[in-house]
Amino acid sequence: MTVYEKTADKGGILLVHPLGYAPEKADKDISRKANIMPPLGLISIAAVLDQKGVPNKVIDCHCLPDSLALILSYVKEYEPEFIGFSCTTSSFLDGVRTAEQVKEIKPDIGVVFGGPHVSALRETLISRFKVIDYLVVGEGETAIYELITSEKKKIPQIPGIVYRDDFGQAQFTGFRKKLIELDSLPFPAYRKLPGYPKAYKLPIFNYPKVPNASLISSRGCPYACSYCDRSVFRRTFRYNSSEYLYAHMEYMHKEFGIRHINFYDDQFTFNRKRIAAFCELMIRKNPGMTFNCAARAEHLDLDLLKLMKAAGCWMISLGVETGDPDLLARHRQNPDLDMLREKILLIKTAGIRVKALLMMGLPGESETSIRKSKKYVFSLPIDDFNLAKFTPFPGSPIYDQIKTPGSDLGRFDEDWEKMDCMDFIFIPKGMTKVRLDEQFIHFYKSHFTRPRVLAGYVSMAWKSPDSWRRMLQDLPDFLMFANKNKRM
Incomplete structure (x- = not known):
């Protein structure tokens, strides 16, 4: 058994916080070890999905050894319908490389990227990186829930999404007009992070x-x-x-x-x-x-x-x-x-x-x-x-x-x-x-x-x-x- 408990639930989404650099680089660079912050955005999304009954797991590559192996084994065993990456600029390409390996195992998995780098560059990214199926622009809790629970033909009606149309062209559905009332959100799903809180510094x-x-x-x-x-x-x-x-x-x-x-x-x-x-x-x-x-x-x-x-x-x-x-x-x-x-x-x-x-x-x-x-x-x-x-x-x-x-x-x-x-x-x-x-x-x-x-x-x-x-x-x-x- 891995650090993640077994579950009868299959499908849903695997949420990943990519590392963005070689693991051995962190071991040699004290500045990367001195401040390790949990992926608060991802575990907020996970908490909302839990609340709505959508199966999900979180893998934070910053705190788990052999995180790529964990991701690939989870995809093989639980067959999630989607995998989502929350990326900064420096971790984006690492996320892309991981997504490519995941697609080799499960070609039909939906690959979703979100985060500041994605929100800034939008259509440019989905046009350049073919492994990506969808981008979530802006805050993710509502947009990603609607994306992974909707029929494909209804995705153009979901605000905050970049997708490819039938001609392979990138399309942005526009910014969400109704923003989340923050007091309506459940507390982030901290328990989905193995070793929390001691693993973070x-x-x-x-x-x-x-x-x-x-x-x-x-x-x-x-x-x-x-x-x-x-x-x-x-x-x-x-x-x-x-x-x-x-x-x-x-x-x-x-x-x-x-x-x-x-x-x-x-x-x-x-x-x-x-x-x-x-x-x-x-x-x-x-x-x-x-x-x-x-x-x-x-x-x-x-x-x-x-x-x-x-x-x-x-x-x-x-x-x-x-x-x-x-x-x-x-x-x-x-x-x-x-x-x-x-x-x-x-x-x-x-x-x-x-x-x-x-x-x-x-x-x-x-x-x-x-x-x-x-x-x-x-x-x-x-x-x-x-x-x-x-x-x-x-x-x-x-x-x-x-x-x-x-x-x-x-x-x-x-x-x-x-x-x-x-x-x-x-x-x-x-x-x-x-x-x-x-x-x-x-x-x-x-x-x-x-x-x-x-x-x-x-x-x-x-x-x-x-x-x-x-x-x-x-x-x-x-x-x-x-x-x-x-x-x-």
């Missing part, structure tokens, strides 16, 4: 307690920054009510013993009233849990921050992106670094940790802008930071600008499998990859060798003891990763 020093988990309580973002892909939810913004949100956290605590939640919402505090009500519930009912969130500085004030602290908020991540005001103005709405500094000071006043999220390599980046960014970031009282290598994803405004014929923004090597923010695949005009890599390593080393920062990480020995346990356990991998980057 938040970044080290980003949590106080274990076990911990990830949760998303809203969909979309009302802003339109140049680097963000908004193809799945477009410019909509919806969220769970405070009551649903608290009930979800309480469920995770009771069912799985979760003690800390990381909210992956783009804009957790956008609706102040919702978060204030949620915090009041947390304070009054005291479930013994803490949480992290991401927010925009515009939607924070001291009273709310004090309330969040009392409710168990441990850390807030803020998108700084760059400390060069001119570069920031090219890519972000409301680019106010002075306001950002003020809000970071308020977060610290409330007693909450701050994590700064930055990018290097945006169009317009230069040696001067990198120096300005370092100077600005190192002047802030931040506790942690993440520096990503800018990647122009399909669906983002800057992707279209870079791809415009005659664009002189820089050189773009559009290799989808490398588009995971782990490599500089876009080189801004006037820069070189070698120099970007050098500056990237120097930025990180400069941050982590500052006395105040080092003291902060030492304090994690009692604030986040599990983080230090993981650090020591993987110390050889950390040192190998550091030495590899030192030679770049």
Whole structure:
């Protein structure tokens, strides 16, 4: 018997979260082991299908050895009518290769792809990759249920689907006008993930307690920054009510013993009233849990921050992106670094940790802008930071600008499998990859060798003891990763 329990149900759909890179690459790259997030979108779809009585299984290739063998054996034994892949840009081609092997075993299986890469490129993908039968554009719960339970002749009437017509031409049925009321959704089917929650890990020093988990309580973002892909939810913004949100956290605590939640919402505090009500519930009912969130500085004030602290908020991540005001103005709405500094000071006043999220390599980046960014970031009282290598994803405004014929923004090597923010695949005009890599390593080393920062990480020995346990356990991998980057 495999890690998946036997079931009498055959047919239905197998839902797959592809790996996107060779398994041995993860073993050698500490950055891929340090943050493993469950496929929340897939297990939300699985929960809806369970509710409607549709047989389904979930295979997360990120957490299972020999996941391809598991997929193929499941298809042979249970003969699902469909197989669905939820893909980012970097994992899309891995999904295609898996689908091709599945088709060799069961040629009549319906192959469905969804996710941000699919929603951005739509008809282009189904025209290019013949193994794909259908694409789901936008959120998947309703669309995929209607797709796999409808007669083939009715598929053109289902919004949110890309399919081939009788002449083999790609057709898009249009965006869904009726969006899902998020409070109507069941909680995601966490139990379909073997090893949950221990198989999934938040970044080290980003949590106080274990076990911990990830949760998303809203969909979309009302802003339109140049680097963000908004193809799945477009410019909509919806969220769970405070009551649903608290009930979800309480469920995770009771069912799985979760003690800390990381909210992956783009804009957790956008609706102040919702978060204030949620915090009041947390304070009054005291479930013994803490949480992290991401927010925009515009939607924070001291009273709310004090309330969040009392409710168990441990850390807030803020998108700084760059400390060069001119570069920031090219890519972000409301680019106010002075306001950002003020809000970071308020977060610290409330007693909450701050994590700064930055990018290097945006169009317009230069040696001067990198120096300005370092100077600005190192002047802030931040506790942690993440520096990503800018990647122009399909669906983002800057992707279209870079791809415009005659664009002189820089050189773009559009290799989808490398588009995971782990490599500089876009080189801004006037820069070189070698120099970007050098500056990237120097930025990180400069941050982590500052006395105040080092003291902060030492304090994690009692604030986040599990983080230090993981650090020591993987110390050889950390040192190998550091030495590899030192030679770049």
